[in-house]
Amino acid sequence: MRARVLIRPKAGILDPQGQAVERALPALGFDGVEHVHVGRLVELDVGDAGQLDGMCQRLLANPLIEEYEVQLLDGQTGTPSP
Amino acid sequence: MKFGVVQFPGSCDERDAVHAASLVGEAELLWHADPDLKGSDAVIVPGGFSYGDYLRAGAIARFAPVMESVIAFARHGGLVLGICNGFQVLCEARLLPGALLPNAGLRFVCRQVDLEVANGSTAFTRACSSGGADSAGSGAQAQHLSIPAKHACGRYYADSDTLSAMTEAGQVVLRYAPHENFNGSVADIAGVCNEQGNVFGMMPHPEHAVDALTGSIDGLAIFQSMRMAAEGATTAAESARA
Numbered sequence: 206m207r208a209r210v211l212i213r214p215k216a217g218i219l220d221p222q223g224q225a226v227e228r229a230l231p232a233l234g235f236d237g238v239e240h241v242h243v244g245r246l247v248e249l250d251v252g253d254a255g256q257l258d259g260m261c262q263r264l265l266a267n268p269l270i271e272e273y274e275v276q277l278l279d280g281q282t283g284t285p286s287p
Numbered sequence: 288m289k290f291g292v293v294q295f296p297g298s299c300d301e302r303d304a305v306h307a308a309s310l311v312g313e314a315e316l317l318w319h320a321d322p323d324l325k326g327s328d329a330v331i332v333p334g335g336f337s338y339g340d341y342l343r344a345g346a347i348a349r350f351a352p353v354m355e356s357v358i359a360f361a362r363h364g365g366l367v368l369g370i371c372n373g374f375q376v377l378c379e380a381r382l383l384p385g386a387l388l389p390n391a392g393l394r395f396v397c398r399q400v401d402l403e404v405a406n407g408s409t410a411f412t413r414a415c416s417s418g419g420a421d422s423a424g425s426g427a428q429a430q431h432l433s434i435p436a437k438h439a440c441g442r443y444y445a446d447s448d449t450l451s452a453m454t455e456a457g458q459v460v461l462r463y464a465p466h467e468n469f470n471g472s473v474a475d476i477a478g479v480c481n482e483q484g485n486v487f488g489m490m491p492h493p494e495h496a497v498d499a500l501t502g503s504i505d506g507l508a509i510f511q512s513m514r515m516a517a518e519g520a521t522t523a524a525e526s527a528r529a
Contacts, residue, residue: 218388267346
């Protein structure tokens with residue numbers, strides 16, 4: 206089973222990376238950009254999708270400072286795309 | 288007394304930590320893959336970039352074989368000092384409250400910082416309040432330490448409930464002096480201890496401030512405090528046995 210874990214800074218915690226990107230985009234002429242946040246993406250093949258929450262809690266995310274979201278990619282194998 | 292200094296792949300301050308600790312006691316390196324603490328009376332988790340700091344600073348190192356022993360040692364009341372990356376590792380291991388985030392300015396910063404000792408009665412700071420010309424007779428005056436800091440991920444964060452409980456319990460041990468908080472740490476926090484007071488983490492590097500040649504010897508007080516605490520504990524244990 207292919208899974209994707211999206212990890213974001215928790216709401217309310219200063220996200221300087223997001224702020225830097227938010228300032229950079231208008232400088233390139235992209236207007237109307239707001240609320241930019243930069244997080245992390247982990248993709249993995251797992252035998253037991255039931256273990257994903259434990260993986261996030263213990264290693265992939267730090268729940269004190271980050272939120273995570275698990276997406277199961279049905280019908281996909283772990284073969285990397287060409 | 289004997290200090291054990293953990294060495295992970297990617298540690299870079301373990302030798303300075305051994306040097307600093309050897310000025311007040313014996314010191315020996317503890318290899319990350321070996322769970323044996325070699326009879327250490329106190330453990331130092333040093334600075335650096337353990338396991339490349341992949342994923343998050345300290346996230347992988349926290350599961351090293353030696354850390355299982357360090358966690359058990361801490362749970363039994365052993366003294367554990369985490370410096371910089373070591374502080375991050377101890378937070379990831381949940382031995383200390385909170386977490387360290389990338390500096391607010393997103394840059395790696397290396398500079399001498401002025402610190403205030405917010406709690407001078409811990410096992411890691413008790414030597415700070417004694418001595419020092421300006422501390423005599425001025426109980427309200429915070430003791431200051433001049434110690435170098437060098438990190439890109441040192442913005443201390445804990446949620447507001449945790450923070451007020453910590454402040455109440457005296458767990459905020461070191462703060463950046465006014466205008467010195469270069470990384471955006473909440474409440475200017477530079478160092479914290481656990482509820483029991485036997486585990487302490489700080490972002491600045493006391494092991495780099497033990498020789499006048501490099502500008503300051505204020506870091507020595509941290510190691511001297513640990514020696515005083517360890518010997519006090521031994522004395523108490525001995526008198527309990529007697």
